[in-house]
Amino acid sequence: MKSKGRTGRRRKRKLMEVSAGLVNQSCDIRYIQLRKWLKNRGFLDSQLRMAHFPDTGRGLMTTRLLQPEDLIISLPESCLLTTETVLKSYLGDFIRKWCPPISPLLALCTFLITERYAGDQSPWKPYIDVLPSSYDCPVYWEPEIVTLLPEPIRQRAVQQRTILQEFYSSHLSFVRSLQPLYQENMENILSYDAVRWAWCTVNTRTVYMKHAKRDCFSSEPDVYALAPFLDLLNHSPGVQVDAAFNEEVRCYEIRTKVPYRKYDQVFICYGHHDNQRLLLEYGFVASNNPHRSVYVTRDVMLQFLSSTDKQLQKKWSLLKEHEFLDTYWKKVLLGSFVSESKEQSCMELVRKICQQLLEQTSQALQKVRCPASSNTLLSLIDHFHPSS
């Protein structure tokens, strides 16, 4: 009787999951190893399970109803990977001796790479095995694809690539100093590709956790913690959570502010980011993002403003200098009263600009021919379409 009931419940759960379009990934061997590893480090089983969702990809679903103020997850300190972890490791002495001090970000990236290189020997293997092997952030895109992005985000994507390249090349001498630890050439282990992977891992997956300033690190903020399992939570701009390290119980805790039904995907909010920022920093865009915005370059604006106005450049500089450009547009677009004629002309200008950006986006879409990446890219570029 008992086992029949359990079978029935299993069938019902399967049906509900299938109807929600999600695939429970609990039997993935890497996931099982991760759960075992977490348990050994004191993580008590939570109601969350890894699953694959049709709209957001891999994420976490709840196996029970969640009410506002419920604790979603409580991850013990021993599961967190921070600069403290790095300093206690074989890298600690090298970091402490190195001058000028390296950044907390470089310490984390180096540790991730050397632990991945250690393979079976690494105590972090179960975590590293579930990390993505590559990312969708623009630093992974082919330059021809980056060229197709709308100009403002294209500039930022190019800038980001330069920052990463400088991050990689400016730390080569520190990387070489680690050679006594390995037989293989250190520059092969900490290659550009490896650094890009680690950089994206830290940038897309860490939670905020402030650490006291230490002399062995440069003055950049030390605010990262890699949080295994917890970092499978996807972003939704509409949800609210309380997330922080609880000093009393020494766990990183997240409490939901919104309810979830059984088998729903549970989300957190990475911040009030527009789609440009989400794409640059996390490699995705959110549909129905209340913070979405359309970036317009100065050249496009000037192209639409009266070409007969000889004083236009001067007026523009003046407005910019006094920070009127942003505030005035926001006022009009958010519905504050300016004057009827001004409002109408502003709206008309916005409509024309959007129309032009729409046309440019359609042309860019036509050029995306690469079959392997077209789906992701089409959806990404589509989100930058001003009409969306």
Ligand SMILES: C[S@@+](CC[C@H](N)C(=O)[O-])C[C@H]1O[C@@H](n2cnc3c(N)ncnc32)[C@H](O)[C@@H]1O
């Ligand atoms: C902290 S991880 C979340 C877990 C991740 N989906 C995974 O499979 O490991 C952040 C990454 O998840 C993806 N992501 C998060 N929220 C998303 C969303 N709403 N839609 C699509 N992808 C999302 C992005 O690739 C992002 O860089």
